[in-house]
Amino acid sequence: MRHFKINVSDLDVEFTCSEQDTVFDGLVRTSSGVIINGCHGGGCGVCKIEVLSGSYETSGTMSCAHVSSEDLAQGRVLACKIRPRDDIVLNVIGKIKKLYASK
Amino acid sequence: MTISGVTRPGHAQIRVLDLDESVEFYRNVLGLVETGRDKQGRVYFKAWDERDHNSVVLRQADQAGIDHFAFKVLDKPTLERLDSDLRAYGVKTERIPAGEMLATGERVRFEIPTGHIIELYAEKEQVVGQDRLVNPTPWTPQAEHGIAPVRMDHCLLYGPDIDGNLKLFTEVLGFYMPEYVENDEDGTKIAIWLSCSNKSHDIAFARYPEPGKLHHVSYFLESWEKVLRAGDICSMNNIKLDIGPTRHGITRGTTIYAFDPSGNRFETYSGGYQCYPDWTPIRWPLSELGAGLDYPQRKLHESFLSVVT
Numbered sequence: 001m002r003h004f005k006i007n008v009s010d011l012d013v014e015f016t017c018s019e020q021d022t023v024f025d026g027l028v029r030t031s032s033g034v035i036i037n038g039c040h041g042g043g044c045g046v047c048k049i050e051v052l053s054g055s056y057e058t059s060g061t062m063s064c065a066h067v068s069s070e071d072l073a074q075g076r077v078l079a080c081k082i083r084p085r086d087d088i089v090l091n092v093i094g095k096i097k098k099l100y101a102s103k
Numbered sequence: 104m105t106i107s108g109v110t111r112p113g114h115a116q117i118r119v120l121d122l123d124e125s126v127e128f129y130r131n132v133l134g135l136v137e138t139g140r141d142k143q144g145r146v147y148f149k150a151w152d153e154r155d156h157n158s159v160v161l162r163q164a165d166q167a168g169i170d171h172f173a174f175k176v177l178d179k180p181t182l183e184r185l186d187s188d189l190r191a192y193g194v195k196t197e198r199i200p201a202g203e204m205l206a207t208g209e210r211v212r213f214e215i216p217t218g219h220i221i222e223l224y225a226e227k228e229q230v231v232g233q234d235r236l237v238n239p240t241p242w243t244p245q246a247e248h249g250i251a252p253v254r255m256d257h258c259l260l261y262g263p264d265i266d267g268n269l270k271l272f273t274e275v276l277g278f279y280m281p282e283y284v285e286n287d288e289d290g291t292k293i294a295i296w297l298s299c300s301n302k303s304h305d306i307a308f309a310r311y312p313e314p315g316k317l318h319h320v321s322y323f324l325e326s327w328e329k330v331l332r333a334g335d336i337c338s339m340n341n342i343k344l345d346i347g348p349t350r351h352g353i354t355r356g357t358t359i360y361a362f363d364p365s366g367n368r369f370e371t372y373s374g375g376y377q378c379y380p381d382w383t384p385i386r387w388p389l390s391e392l393g394a395g396l397d398y399p400q401r402k403l404h405e406s407f408l409s410v411v412t
Contacts, residue, residue: 037406040343042120043167043366044410061120063366063412065166080366095409 004084009052010091011100017084022059023049024079027096036096042081046095051075054088066094106177108185108277109299112257112306113175113224114157114204115320118164118412120365122146125161128364132340133322134249135159138230139205147205150254150322151245154231156206158255159320167365167412169317171220172258172306173210174276174299175227182225185276186211192275206230215271217262218314250333250371252322257304259318261311261411265295268308272297278305279380282353284395287388296354303354303375316411319360321370327357333371337361345406350374352398353387360407367412 002019006026017026024047028036038046045066052075062078071077076093092100119125126146129135135148138156147157155175162170176182189196189211199210199222208226215221234240245251262268269292272278281303284294294309309318324330327348334348337359345368347359356375362368387395393403 037343037345037404037410039167039345039362039366039368039410039412041167041362041364041366043362043412046406046410060124060364061165063120063166065168099405 004054005087006084007087007089008092009089011097013100019083019085021083022080023056023082023084023088023090027079036099038080038094038096040080042078045078047079047092048094049077049079049090049092051077051082052089052091054084054086054090056082056084056086056088059083106300108181109174109176109223111175111300112158112255113155113173113222113227114160114207115172115255115258116145116160116162116170117317117320117363117367118166118168118170118365119161119363119367120164120167122161122163124364128340128342129159129161130249132249132336132342133363133369134245134251136245141205145204149230150252151243151248152253153255154229154235155227156230157204157227160204167317167367168315169219169258169260169320169367169412171212171222172260173222173224174305176223176225179208179225182209182211182223185223188275189213192271194271194275201226216264216267217260217308219260219262220315250322250324250329250336252324252371254323256321256323256372257302257306258320259307259309261309261316261318262314263310263312265292265308265310269295269297272306280384281378281382282385282387284309284353284387284389284392287390293389293392298378298380301377301379303356303378311411313411317367318411319368319370321372324371324373327373330357330359330371330373334359345410346397346404349397349399351396352391353385353395365412368410 015030042062139147148159197212201208206228210222210224278297282296296304296307345360394401
């Protein structure tokens with residue numbers, strides 16, 4: 001199984017994520033000291049991110065309440081619905097950012 | 104007749120992002136019984152021990168959440184009376200004709216102050232067989248399939264004006280409030296649990312900036328051990344848990360919160376207590392919400408406050 005490096009640029013966090021896991025799975029596992037969770041189903045939007053570089057595969061439908069087609073085209077996606085195919089650099093947009101900020 | 108007016112939660116219509124994946128989950132993991140599909144493509148389910156045709160309706164949509172939550176009222180005259188009471192109170196109501204939903208009579212639809220759509224109806228076809236009505240076995244093979252709750256029990260909805268909901272539900276619809284969470288400093292109500300029966304809640308609301316949000320739909324199990332079994336079944340099927348297994352301080356129910364494949368939270372719930380309309384409501388100061396949510400750990404899980412569909 002391949003593993004990739006995920007760099008969360010605006011939170012200064014880096015972790016490794018396997019190709020089978022979603023980026024959000026990796027983020028939840030890595031978030032020591034910060035209790036974060038989301039719906040993992042593409043519905044609630046708390047894990048919205050902006051991918052700055054690196055490729056990924058979409059693993060399911062994301063709610064249009066949180067991700068428009070323009071968002072999708074621009075790499076603004078839900079971390080629970082993408083799996084890495086390359087090292088990724090991203091910024092966090094969704095509510096989980098606030099939790100990190102209060103760490 | 105001592106149970107009158109609004110008698111119980113009837114059904115929840117839930118929006119899902121991928122219908123096939125969701126049907127698989129609701130049928131085989133949650134263990135509801137599929138009872139039909141309509142022309143619109145909605146899929147209908149009931150719990151194994153429920154008698155009416157449906158309690159959960161799935162609709163494919165491009166965003167998750169809840170379309171409406173419905174209550175069954177005693178009979179048609181009650182439905183007429185409540186419709187007229189709602190109008191007199193200043194609530195705009197709409198009639199949805201019988202048959203718009205499979206096996207379901209005419210519905211009275213209205214929006215409540217938190218922006219959710221609530222419906223009332225008096226009639227739904229009973230699909231229970233004679234084997235369940237004469238000399239029945241205590242349970243059936245369906246009671247062992249998946250998590251297999253006995254009923255859809257209640258829901259928790261998030262929105263801004265829960266004070267308006269409290270007034271509407273208690274003054275017009277005949278509910279009472281067994282428990283509530285109050286801001287210690289200014290006395291504002293942060294969350295309210297409302298009952299139309301002697302269950303500790305049939306619906307609950309929490310204050311939240313955005314209207315119309317779903318926190319969870321809850322399914323009742325008969326024991327704590329079955330709640331633990333539900334946790335096993337979730338894990339065996341890679342269903343993400345949110346909180347639990349644990350016990351709520353509020354309502355004293357044992358619980359697991361988890362997510363359906365579209366991220367709609369569901370609860371597998373057991374216990375709670377029986378209460379009566381004359382009881383003084385139990386007050387939880389906001390500073391103790393952690394204990395109210397997760398009594399053993401006294402932990403205020405952030406996702407409880409922020410993850411909704």
